Amino acid sequence: MRWELLFADLESRLEAEERAEVEAEIAKRTRDERAAVTLAGRLAAHAGGRVALVLRGGGRVAGAVADLAGAWVLLDTAEGQAVVPLTAVAALDGLGHGSAPLTEVRRRLTLASALRELADSGLPVAVETDGGTWRGVIRAVGADHLDLDAGGVARTVPLGALLAVRAG
Structure with missing residues (x-):
């Protein structure tokens, strides 16, 4: 047997080991990057695109992603x-597979801050929870609840109970 063949075999084994190490590193980095992706980041990459959200309890909201923050998404639906x-x-x-980074402000923008804007507008809303849907005007938003004027009834709704706040 010629030495050149032995050395060529050694070289091909080393190249195969190197390729395997590179592929393992790529797989690890891909896994690590994917682990850092948030749902809000995926929605940000899908801005303007249509999605259908299935809510706790089975309700649905479908529409185009109009705005979002780290804690909420605003959809343009057929109803508003x-x-x-x-x-x-x-x-x-x-939802597509892409992801887009959120600014620091977007990551910190809370549901309560978005609801305060709705309260300041005085626009009528439909507040949807597991316990029912109430129509009215948001009068105030606390750290973890909102006060809704629901046709003369002052109703307080914990933010954790919210499924959606719809126009009108």
Whole structure:
């Protein structure tokens, strides 16, 4: 047997080991990057695209992603706009695989801050929870609840109970 063949075999084994190490490193980095992806980041990459959200309890909200923050998404639906806390989402249909970074402000923008804007506007809303849907005007938003004037009834709703706040 010629030595050149032995050395060529050694070289091909080393190249195969090197390729395997590179492939393992790529797989690890891909896994690590994927582990850092948030649902809000995936929705940000899908801005303007249509999604269907399945809410806790089985309700649905479908529409185009109009705005979002780390804690909520605003959809343009056939019936108007709807703010949905991401904690109310049980599943999503139609979401792409891409991800986009959120600014620090977007990551910190809370559901309560978005609801305060709605309260300041005085626009009528439909507040949807597991316990029912109430129509009225948001009068105030605390750290963990909102006060809704529901046709003369002052109703307090914990933010954790919200499934969606829809226009009108």
